[in-house]
Amino acid sequence: MDLRQLRYFIAVARERNFTRASEQLHIAQPPLSRQIQLLEEELGVSLLIRHSRPVQMTEAGRLFYEQAMQVLGRVEQMQAATRRVGLNQRSVLSIGFVASTLYGGLPTLMRKLREHAPELDIQVVELMSVQQIQALKEGRIDIGFGRVRHSDPNVTGIVLREERLAVALPMGSPMAHTSMPLPPTELDGQKLIVYPKEPRPSFADQVLSTLNGHGVQLGEVLEVREIQTALGLVAAEFGVCVIPSSARQMRRDVHYRLLDSDRATSPVIFNHRVNDNSKYLVLVKQLIEEMYAERPSWLDAHNLPTTAEGLNDGNGQEPEHTVKRKRPRRTAKP
Structure with missing residues (x-):
């Protein structure tokens, strides 16, 4: 499998026609068809339904299309970043x-980074929590913000905060008649939508573990790939979904209630390579410290204090370089 085959498949999938795809790619149709066939033979599955008009993708084809788009997008980012660094000597x-995490502090952090290091070329890559650990070890990313604790000795995980969990409910649900915190046991018998479907462990496992720990007996569990899909299904009254409280701003056609339990939380974890002492990592830690010291509204509204003073690593132990939250200065009693 090579990048050329991915581009060929994407062109056919988009055009839904081999003739138009070959014109777009400036190649003859027979070699285009042959390359798609070789790709299918290597994968051992059919990607396209050729006898339909227009050409349609199989279920495997749709999955492959999504992944191929991500791969090519990442390759293009890599090429562009490499050219910028090589030509302009910019740091990445x-x-x-x-x-x-886009609904909490990450956008603020990136704005602060651009202000303090205008020479820095910031690249962002959406990765599931477990994928970030491997990406860090392989050097594909420099830092990561995820939600799943890990025990990898090569990656430091710092818990920035414990974020409250909320339940997204269909507007017509009897539970949507109030905005009071919802006792977890009221979800007994409900059809629950969780995400992501894979890779695991993930936020989905955190939700299931939390509800199980409260003795909730669910009716059915539907797994989907991403939060946008999950909330869309809630709006369509397919079930309910537990999400981080900061994500309640994503859709206005569903009703949200916080889960009424101090144990119903999800950590936001800052990951980086062990022994990485680069100046930009030091800057990121400094900016995170400043951001939390400012006590932004999203922090007070959606989160619980961490279990120890400051920020903890993924194993509950304070790392060597920890970010301390500033306490207000005490005044002496008269």
Whole structure:
């Protein structure tokens, strides 16, 4: 399998026609068809339904299309970043993130980074939490923001905060008649939508473990790939979904209630390579410290204090370089 075959397949999938795809790619149709056939033979599955008009993708084809788009997008980012660094001597900081962190402090952190290091070329890559660990070890990203604790000795994981969990409910649900915190046991018998479907372990496992720990007996569990799909299904009254509380701003056609339990939380974890002492990592830690010291509204509204003063690593132990939250200065009593 090579990048050329990925581009060929994407062109056919988009055009839904071999003739138009060959014209777009400036190659003859027979070699295009042959390359797609070789790709299918290597994978051992059919990607396209050729006898339909227009050409349609199989289920495997749809999955392959999504993944191929991500691969080519990443390759293009790599090429562009390499040219910028080579031609302009710019430094690059690649940040991995899970989608839900975009509704908390990550955008603020990136703005602060651009202000303090305008020479820095910031690249962002959406990766699931477990994918970030491997990407860090392989050097594909420099830092990551995820939600799953890990025990990898090569990666330091610092818990920035414990974020409250909320339940997204269909507007017509009897539970949507109030905005009071929802006792977890009220989800007994409900059809639950969880994400991501894979890779695991993931936020989905955190949700299932939390509800199980509260003795909730679910009706059915539907697994989907991403939070946007999950909330869309909630709006369509397919079930309910537990999400980080900061993500409640994603859709306005569903009703949200916080889960009424101090144990119903999900960590936001800052990951980086062990023994990485680069100046930009030091800067990131400094900016995170400043950001939390400012006590932004999203922090007070959606989160619980961490279990120890400051920030903890993924194993509950304070790392060597920890970010301390500033306490207000005490005044002496008269």
